[in-house]
């Protein structure tokens with residue numbers, strides 16, 4: 681696989697509304713999207729645009745959320761994952777598995793409407809990595 685652009689940094693938060701205010705008031709964030717629910721991924725989401733990437737605020741959608749355990753350990757929230765673009769997610773998964781990395785589950789449709797998959801943080805030096813397939817030619 682070939683490592684692509686940093687698409688977003690995922691930030692877990694107990695309150696998207698409060699985090700929006702923090703980024704707006706402390707950092708001057710202006711391009712703040714409308715929060716939306718992504719029940720299939722167990723999260724509520726809000727994107728903040730920066731000049732070269734996005735911050736993805738994620739709040740649990742319900743108790744079964746994949747970020748519930750992270751927030752139990754980090755009640756104030758924190759940096760949760762980084763997302764890199766790849767041209768072909770199935771090729772990336774096959775390559776990672778061949779190299780012995782743990783790929784978490786099957787590809788699913790993420791917040792940008794394209795397939796995503798996660799690599800276990802224990803195989804990535806403690807960083808949860810999301811891979812996101814970009815539309816053909818947009819990589």
Ligand SMILES: CC[C@@H](C(=O)O)C(=O)SCCNC(=O)CCNC(=O)[C@H](O)C(C)(C)COP(=O)(O)OP(=O)(O)OC[C@H]1O[C@@H](n2cnc3c(N)ncnc32)[C@H](O)[C@@H]1OP(=O)(O)O
Pocket residue numbers: 690718721723725736738746747749750759760761763784789790791792796798800801802806807808810
């Ligand atoms: C908005 C949609 C989408 C997008 O389009 O962008 C998203 O980004 S969705 C984001 C949320 N979804 C996910 O994170 C799915 C993938 N995650 C998982 O499968 C699990 O969260 C996990 C990574 C396997 C962790 O499992 P979990 O049961 O939640 O936690 P544990 O407490 O058992 O963790 C085991 C181990 O890993 C460490 N850990 C957990 N999360 C992270 C993290 N985000 N970054 C770094 N390390 C993490 C955790 O501390 C444990 O370590 P030890 O304590 O040393 O055992």
Ligand SMILES: [Co+2]
Pocket residue numbers: 688690736761763810
């Ligand atoms: Co993400």
